[in-house]
Amino acid sequence: MTRITQLALACAFTPLTAFAQTGDDHSESRGDVRHEMGGQAQYMILADRLEWQSGNGDEIFVWDGSAWYGGDYNRVWVETEGETLIDGETEAAEIELLYGRAISPYFDVQAGIRQDIEPDARTYAQVGIQGLAPYWFEVDLEGYLSEEGDFTAAFEAEYDLLLTQRLILQPRIETGFAFQDAPERDLGAGFTELETGVRLRYEIKREIAPYIGVSWSRTLGETASIARSLGEKEDAVSAVIGVRLWY
Amino acid sequence: MFSRRQFLQNAAGGAAALGATQLVPAWARAASLQSGAQQAFDLTIAETPFEVGGRRAVATTVNGGIPGPLLRFREGEDVTLRVTNRLADTSSIHWHGLILPNDQDGVPGVTFDGIAPGETFTYRYPVRQSGTYWYHSHSRFQEQTGVYGPIIIDPAGADPVAYDREYIVMLSDWSFEDPERIFAKLKKHSDYYNYNKRTLGDFLNDVRDKGLGQAVSDRKMWAEMRMMRTDIADVTGATYTYLMNGTGPDANWTGLFNPGERVRLRFINGSAMSYFDVRIPGLPMTVVGTDGQDVSPVETDEFRISTAETYDVVVEPREDRAYTIFAESMDRSGYARGTLAPRAGMQAEVPPLREPFLLTMQDMGMGGMSHGAMGGMAGAKAGKKAKSGMNHSGHDMSGMKSGQGGMSGMDHSGHDMGGMKMQAGAAGAGAGMAMDDMSGMDMMDMGHNHPGGPAVAMEAMNPQERLDDPGNGLGDDGWRVLSYSQLENLRPNKDPRPPAREVELHLTSNMERYMWSFDGVKFNEVDGPVLFRYGERLRLTLVNDTMMAHPIHLHGMFVELETGAARRPLKHVVNVEPGTKRSMLITADEPGDWAFHCHLLYHMEAGMFRVVRVTDNVAADDPGSHSKHGDHGEVL
Numbered sequence: 001m002t003r004i005t006q007l008a009l010a011c012a013f014t015p016l017t018a019f020a021q022t023g024d025d026h027s028e029s030r031g032d033v034r035h036e037m038g039g040q041a042q043y044m045i046l047a048d049r050l051e052w053q054s055g056n057g058d059e060i061f062v063w064d065g066s067a068w069y070g071g072d073y074n075r076v077w078v079e080t081e082g083e084t085l086i087d088g089e090t091e092a093a094e095i096e097l098l099y100g101r102a103i104s105p106y107f108d109v110q111a112g113i114r115q116d117i118e119p120d121a122r123t124y125a126q127v128g129i130q131g132l133a134p135y136w137f138e139v140d141l142e143g144y145l146s147e148e149g150d151f152t153a154a155f156e157a158e159y160d161l162l163l164t165q166r167l168i169l170q171p172r173i174e175t176g177f178a179f180q181d182a183p184e185r186d187l188g189a190g191f192t193e194l195e196t197g198v199r200l201r202y203e204i205k206r207e208i209a210p211y212i213g214v215s216w217s218r219t220l221g222e223t224a225s226i227a228r229s230l231g232e233k234e235d236a237v238s239a240v241i242g243v244r245l246w247y
Numbered sequence: 248m249f250s251r252r253q254f255l256q257n258a259a260g261g262a263a264a265l266g267a268t269q270l271v272p273a274w275a276r277a278a279s280l281q282s283g284a285q286q287a288f289d290l291t292i293a294e295t296p297f298e299v300g301g302r303r304a305v306a307t308t309v310n311g312g313i314p315g316p317l318l319r320f321r322e323g324e325d326v327t328l329r330v331t332n333r334l335a336d337t338s339s340i341h342w343h344g345l346i347l348p349n350d351q352d353g354v355p356g357v358t359f360d361g362i363a364p365g366e367t368f369t370y371r372y373p374v375r376q377s378g379t380y381w382y383h384s385h386s387r388f389q390e391q392t393g394v395y396g397p398i399i400i401d402p403a404g405a406d407p408v409a410y411d412r413e414y415i416v417m418l419s420d421w422s423f424e425d426p427e428r429i430f431a432k433l434k435k436h437s438d439y440y441n442y443n444k445r446t447l448g449d450f451l452n453d454v455r456d457k458g459l460g461q462a463v464s465d466r467k468m469w470a471e472m473r474m475m476r477t478d479i480a481d482v483t484g485a486t487y488t489y490l491m492n493g494t495g496p497d498a499n500w501t502g503l504f505n506p507g508e509r510v511r512l513r514f515i516n517g518s519a520m521s522y523f524d525v526r527i528p529g530l531p532m533t534v535v536g537t538d539g540q541d542v543s544p545v546e547t548d549e550f551r552i553s554t555a556e557t558y559d560v561v562v563e564p565r566e567d568r569a570y571t572i573f574a575e576s577m578d579r580s581g582y583a584r585g586t587l588a589p590r591a592g593m594q595a596e597v598p599p600l601r602e603p604f605l606l607t608m609q610d611m612g613m614g615g616m617s618h619g620a621m622g623g624m625a626g627a628k629a630g631k632k633a634k635s636g637m638n639h640s641g642h643d644m645s646g647m648k649s650g651q652g653g654m655s656g657m658d659h660s661g662h663d664m665g666g667m668k669m670q671a672g673a674a675g676a677g678a679g680m681a682m683d684d685m686s687g688m689d690m691m692d693m694g695h696n697h698p699g700g701p702a703v704a705m706e707a708m709n710p711q712e713r714l715d716d717p718g719n720g721l722g723d724d725g726w727r728v729l730s731y732s733q734l735e736n737l738r739p740n741k742d743p744r745p746p747a748r749e750v751e752l753h754l755t756s757n758m759e760r761y762m763w764s765f766d767g768v769k770f771n772e773v774d775g776p777v778l779f780r781y782g783e784r785l786r787l788t789l790v791n792d793t794m795m796a797h798p799i800h801l802h803g804m805f806v807e808l809e810t811g812a813a814r815r816p817l818k819h820v821v822n823v824e825p826g827t828k829r830s831m832l833i834t835a836d837e838p839g840d841w842a843f844h845c846h847l848l849y850h851m852e853a854g855m856f857r858v859v860r861v862t863d864n865v866a867a868d869d870p871g872s873h874s875k876h877g878d879h880g881e882v883l
Binding site: 019028029031103104136162164192 | 355356359380387431432436439442443446448449472689700701703704757759760762763764768771851853854855856868
């Protein structure tokens, strides 16, 4: 097609009516719609583990939960974890307040503070990464710097194995690492502990899933020696019964 | 929530008479549609009780019905539609597929401010086309909760389709959940409604059938990429009841016929999130129109109707028996169903739901790449996708800046990679180019001019057109299934100009965060509209970088889908299957800001929406200066 023909056709198919420029660009309603389409904040509350553990003569209640509020990129997180003897003292309790930023399709970087309430009050600066690793592993790696300058780290990984659409087997592993001795917490440098377990949950609804399982934990390395010297057991096996909830 | 089995039991056990469903509009109860176009309509959007499958809820309706009333226009006439909003929220009506003045299009924030609670907005526009269309609210999730209905426009002249009787078959999806809650659930767990995931049992079956090695390697790549092969529909029969003309499967909507008559069925997919595969066992269908536009008749046994598409078919039932109109949801989690019968109260066998399909590498845009090649690529993926055995011809890689984002390992400056073709299987061994080098490359930059980051989990490396593919899961049942390549407009296309430039947009997502976008940018993040020059002829190419099919809808103008047909079919909704790229020609002759979006409602609300501005108020670039590839349309 020659350029002249193209030009002629362009004229033929360009309506001659004057182009109407409307003054109103609906800027306010467009702003609303833009916010609505992709910019809205959501929230989630997750009680990943609310469970009774029974083993070695002790009965303890363990909680491990988190909540977030925000958009696709920026979120505020509150996380809490701890355990308490069923008829006794709270052995550990911590709460974290974090800002999370999406850095890739599957990972968020988180930074903020961690406050231990038990066994004693202690504040940490915290930074970590959390997300979904290849092969569908939920992973969470956090580093903590205590007010005394102790640097520790924790790693957690979970995997969902679907036995059926609702019956799900979840292996889980958690480990701690101390970059130096932290005597006030009875930790020795190196890997400090390892906890692994498997939980079988049934999703009555996606949001409500009771489970049973077994959990095995032990202290490691120098930390294990410290535990021995304090007369504590190095390892423990527990039967677990609990529920996973989210909204 | 119910399982698929329960759903089937409900469907089989129910015996409610159609008349019991009070909200079914008159047009859906009539034996053939009333003819006779009107020019003035009063429509009221309000909350109304709704009942389906024995459960009650409150719906948002137009004139009290689900669907709303039939609007029957005549081509060439002017229509006036007074729409009153009795809801507590802003509402709107968009005339889906209609060519009309921009300020009558009814999209809040784009063409007007919406209709405030208690207010009446009067739409007036000339009717410039004929065929089957529909209308729906364009405000948040009101379309999901019932604000939709059919439009038929009778042609000014003779109708090229001869028929004795006609029915609308409007398909939709109903949930008893609040759509805001559905959306919130998807944002937290995008697989919330998928009860068809692969289990340990599936794995063991695969081990038995294919051997351990194959079963493991089948899963390895998908798991590595965190993609689900069963991710077909985000919202499924786990919460949806699929409706045909507002009635559930048990209520059995029925259209009557006399044997030997030609019956025109105007299928409209008015659902929020559902694709349907439609067939009438025992009755061939002759497709005569799509998206309101006449096509050359083509006979088939089944067709996929994506969300917001319409298909007109003619059937000629000759026997004195009932026929089931069966509309399976694409993920096979449920169905809408009705009956064509010579007398009321009859029904035919309802076929079982077929097994859902599994997504394949082709859907990842890796068509033509062998599995073995992918195995060898595992080390090269660097968190993205590997490329091997992929033909780069068509991508002008010379536009890539060397030294840009991770490219420093390879110097491509000045190299036209069009001829590069790595052999499958040899790729891992480093024939021609060591894959170690490839791993340092940012795959996001190769042929994809949009940003990566958290919004983009995947990119189609070798997208195919697949226009002769009737769609995933279709075509292997021993009967004919319609494909886009069979559609040919009845009349010649009006504008013979070749496109002067190409605009390419990628459909992008991160399923894990339930982010949906064009070119990795959600609507809340875009800088401005996609610009079309008033009067220009352009090619729009859509590349699907996601694992799901998307029905992409352009307001205000038809597109001519490039199927290879001499007379390109006119459409306003184009289904872009996963891993495909599809092109269309557009004459940008309707000035104004037009909505352009994925018609899956929750995708749109998550950000898969753009404004296309047709304007003559742009610096007149020389069209020749635009590259043929990867021109994403400038932003203002």
